Amino acid sequence: MTDAPSIRPTPGILRRILTSPPAATSLGVFLLITALCWLAPALWIKEPNTTRLSLGATAPLATIYDLTPAGSDTPDRLIDETRAQQLIRNGLSLELPGSGIDIANEPSIVWIEIPPIIRSTSGGPIRPVWILPESVEAFFQQAAEQLPEGLSSLPGPPEQFATYYQVHTSPIRFLAGTDELGRDLLARTLVGGRLSIAVGLAATLVSVTIGIVYGGVAGYIGGKLDSLMMRFVDILYALPFLIFVILLMVVFPRSLLLLFLAIGAVEWLTTARIVRGEVLSIKKLPFVDAARTLGLSHGTILFRHILPNTLPPVIVYATLTIPTVILLESVLSFLGLGVQPPHSSWGVLLNEGAERMQTYPWMLIFPASLFAVTLLSLNFLGDSLRDLLDPKSNGR
Numbered sequence: 001m002t003d004a005p006s007i008r009p010t011p012g013i014l015r016r017i018l019t020s021p022p023a024a025t026s027l028g029v030f031l032l033i034t035a036l037c038w039l040a041p042a043l044w045i046k047e048p049n050t051t052r053l054s055l056g057a058t059a060p061l062a063t064i065y066d067l068t069p070a071g072s073d074t075p076d077r078l079i080d081e082t083r084a085q086q087l088i089r090n091g092l093s094l095e096l097p098g099s100g101i102d103i104a105n106e107p108s109i110v111w112i113e114i115p116p117i118i119r120s121t122s123g124g125p126i127r128p129v130w131i132l133p134e135s136v137e138a139f140f141q142q143a144a145e146q147l148p149e150g151l152s153s154l155p156g157p158p159e160q161f162a163t164y165y166q167v168h169t170s171p172i173r174f175l176a177g178t179d180e181l182g183r184d185l186l187a188r189t190l191v192g193g194r195l196s197i198a199v200g201l202a203a204t205l206v207s208v209t210i211g212i213v214y215g216g217v218a219g220y221i222g223g224k225l226d227s228l229m230m231r232f233v234d235i236l237y238a239l240p241f242l243i244f245v246i247l248l249m250v251v252f253p254r255s256l257l258l259l260f261l262a263i264g265a266v267e268w269l270t271t272a273r274i275v276r277g278e279v280l281s282i283k284k285l286p287f288v289d290a291a292r293t294l295g296l297s298h299g300t301i302l303f304r305h306i307l308p309n310t311l312p313p314v315i316v317y318a319t320l321t322i323p324t325v326i327l328l329e330s331v332l333s334f335l336g337l338g339v340q341p342p343h344s345s346w347g348v349l350l351n352e353g354a355e356r357m358q359t360y361p362w363m364l365i366f367p368a369s370l371f372a373v374t375l376l377s378l379n380f381l382g383d384s385l386r387d388l389l390d391p392k393s394n395g396r
């Protein structure tokens with residue numbers, strides 16, 4: 001008598017993902033980006049919404065100088081090397097000894113700013129300059145020649161308009177640079193990723209839940225009700241979804257909850273069709289007839305025995321829906337209808353970066369790169385899951 005062949009249990013979805021290098025890599029990349037977005041800002045020393053106007057549009061890893069005022073109540077001043085050199089050039093035309101200084105090699109520097117309301121004999125203001133301390137006297141001698149009444153034209157003594165600073169190289173560095181308000185772009189990108197990923201996951205959950213219930217009921221009941229419900233789906237398919245979402249965002253008060261619901265409410269149609277098709281085939285199987293024979297209610301049969309068996313294709317589609325939802329949120333934020341300031345998302349950052357890409361390209365490169373990697377990882381994960389969960393695949 002031969003032994004009965006042993007039946008190998010079907011491995012779970014998570015185990016299949018972990019044994020598949022493409023799926024495991026894609027999932028790992030997505031989880032890594034998600035973890036960075038949620039955990040890194042809490043450990044980051046720079047707040048995403050802290051403005052530093054003197055460091056506006058600072059390039060990535062630019063050298064920053066900390067200017068400490070000498071013996072005055074003036075606050076410290078941070079300035080990046082590029083902007084410092086631009087201000088120093090204002091003194092070149094004066095031909096002072098030190099007008100062409102290199103701020104990196106000077107222990108101290110003087111900022112002279114005469115109020116622009118004071119006009120020279122030519123009718124224009126005297127431009128503010130960075131100069132060396134030994135050039136201060138020569139500067140005011142030149143200024144006296146340009147003013148109608150000499151130094152008497154000033155509303156105070158000349159020393160009042162000169163601020164002496166000690167120059168120190170600051171340890172502050174911005175890995176991804178700053179925006180025009182001096183906010184750390186890397187911190188803003190990570191915090192914006194929280195919102196974009198949260199919108200993607202929450203809206204996908206809403207759409208999948210609606211689609212499973214709607215498609216399951218339509219497929220299980222069948223008949224005229226099924227036809228009526230699916231014709232309603234066809235009508236919604238014919239509507240421009242983006243315009244529908246925009247109308248919802250315009251009519252109702254803008255909020256993150258409305259954003260979740262608005263996007264989720266237009267992404268459930270394909271899920272409903274998938275679930276309906278699966279239910280139509282599953283409800284003809286013997287185990288469903290056995291459940292009816294045992295006297296189980298229709299709700300129990302549908303929600304406990306049929307719908308769980310439709311999850312593999314739904315999981316695949318949900319994985320592919322997340323990047324679609326993130327992209328839709330980005331489009332809405334790009335149009336100014338999504339996330340509102342002071343909050344940020346990848347869509348908001350892409351909008352800001354696109355407007356300044358020729359002048360400050362890093363404002364677009366860093367958010368766009370992280371956004372693209374996230375979408376690619378989710379798309380690769382969805383393609384891998386489709387192959388892993390396909391019953392017709394070899395070895396599965």
